[in-house]
C-alpha cells in the first residue's frame with residue numbers, strides 16, 4: 060500500500076556490465092508493444108538478423124537473439140551441441156570458463172581442461188597438447204574476452220587448432236561483440252554467443268547467438284533430445300530460421316528487441332571498425348591516467364581488452380569502500396575483482412556508449428579525489444592530466 064513508481068538514481072556505469080545505455084535505446088524500448096507475429100514486428104526481426112550478421116561479421120543464417128541474458132546464450136550453445144558422453148575441452152582463464160564446465164557437466168558431457176592463470180590469455184600450445192592427448196574430443200570452448208580479468212584470447216588461432224583436431228568451437232563473445240575485432244566467418248567460429256549489455260550498450264536480457272552449418276549439422280543429427288525445451292534450436296528455428304513459418308514458440312520480449320534493434324542501428328551508423336577504434340582510443344587515455352596515478356594493469360599489454368581495465372589497488376586501501384564512495388558521492392559504478400582477483404583489483408569498463416571522453420576524465424577525477432581523501436599513495440592530479448595529454452595526441 061502506498062508504493063510509488065521506482066525511479067532509479069542516474070549513474071555512470073563503468074563496471075563489467077551493464078554499461079551506460081544510449082538514451083536512443085531507452086526511447087526505442089518505450090514505443091508501443093505490438094504482437095510478436097505482427098507483420099511489422101516480423102519485418103523488424105528480419106532486419107535485426109541482418110544487423111546481427113554485420114555485428115558478428117557472418118553470413119550464418121542462424122543468427123538471432125535468444126530471449127534471455129548472455130548466460131542463456133552460453134547454455135544454448137552447450138545444450139544444443141553437447142550430447143551425453145561428448146568430450147569437451149574447456150579453456151579456463153577466468154570466471155566464465157568455469158561456468159562453461161557447469162554447462163558441460165549438466166549436459167552429461169565429459170569436460171577436459173586447458174588451464175591458464177587469471178589475467179593470462181588461453182595458451183594455444185596447451186590447447187594443442189590437450190587435443191593431442193584427447194583425440195576423441197568433439198568440442199573446444201573458450202572465452203574471447205574474459206570480463207573477469209580483462210584478458211583477450213587469440214580466437215582465430217584457437218579455432219584453427221580446434222579444427223585441425225576435428226572439433227567444433229563454442230566461443231563466448233559477450234564482452235567482445237562491438238568492442239574489439241571479432242570476425243566469425245573469417246575465423247571459422249562454429250557457435251558463438253554474446254550479450255546486449257556490454258559493448259552494445261543495450262539493456263541486459265538478450266543474447267545474440269550465431270551457428271554455422273557445421274554446428275547446425277550436429278544439432279540436427281543429435282541422437283538425444285536437447286535437454287532444454289526452451290533453448291532447443293530445433294524448435295526455436297521454427298520461429299527464426301530461414302523460411303520459417305514463424306510458428307509460436309514463446310512470446311518474444313517485444314520491447315527489449317526494439318532496444319536491441321536500435322543498438323544495432325547505432326552500431327551500423329558508427330561502423331564496426333570505428334567502434335573498435337573508439338574503444339581503443341578511450342582505453343589509451345584511461346590507461347595513461349591510471350598509470351600516471353600509479354595504478355598498474357594486471358594483464359600484459361599484448362592481451363589487454365580496451366573495454367575492461369583491471370587495475371591494482373593502492374597499498375592499504377580497502378577497495379570496497381572506494382567503490383561505495385564512488386557510487387554514493389559520484390554516482391559512478393566501477394567493478395570489483397571476481398574469484399581469484401577479489402579484493403585485488405578494480406575492473407573499470409569502457410563499454411559501448413560508456414566509452415567516451417567525459418566518462419574517462421570523470422572516472423579518473425573521481426577516483427583521484429576519493430583515493431587522495433583516503434590518504435592513498437597516488438600521484439594526485441596526474442591522472443586527468445595524463446589522459447588529457449593522450450587525447451590531445453589521438
Ligand SMILES: *Cc1c(COP(=O)(O)O)cnc(C)c1O
Pocket residue numbers: 076128129130131133155202204205206207231232233234254263264
Ligand atoms: C557478462 C558475461 C556473461 C554472462 O552474461 P549475462 O548477461 O550476465 O548472463 C558471460 N560471459 C562473459 C564473458 C561475460 O562478460
